[in-house]
Amino acid sequence: MTWTEAQIVQAHEHCFENAQEVQASAQCACYFCAANELPGAYFEPGAITEWLNPAGRDAKTGAEILRSGSKPLSDRATAICPNCTFDMVIGDASGLPITDRSLLSAINERF
Structure with a gap:
């Protein structure tokens, strides 16, 4: 199927601050892993162990704060792929x- 630019951009928006949506899902996909035919491209939400915290960055390093564990810090957290570690x-x-x-x-x- 051919996808329009608008459809692609709209779909991409589901990759950010997606904790609620991901946790309400039965299955998740990592678009990087799927596009590159990597093993583990599809997984259950419980497989996610890292989340980007929307609360901000570490004051000393400036790095985004990660939360380890199956539960995000907030509903606005972003899921990290358990296989490739991309968001x-x-x-x-x-x-x-x-x-x-x-x-x-x-x-x-x-x-």
Whole structure:
């Protein structure tokens, strides 16, 4: 299938501050892993053990604060892929066809 720029951008927005959506999902996909046919591209939300905290950055290092464990620090946290450790996770609660590799490849190519 061919995806429009608007569809790709809209789908990509589900990768950020997605804790609620991911935790409400039965299955998640990492668009980087799926597009590159890496093992573990699809997983259950419980497999996620790291989250980017939207609260900000460490005062000394400036690094984004990570939370280890299956629970994010807030509903606005961003899921980190348990396989590649990128913030490229989309849950099926998004309503997107996450098993359609053409969509995940299109997002990966664009971003």
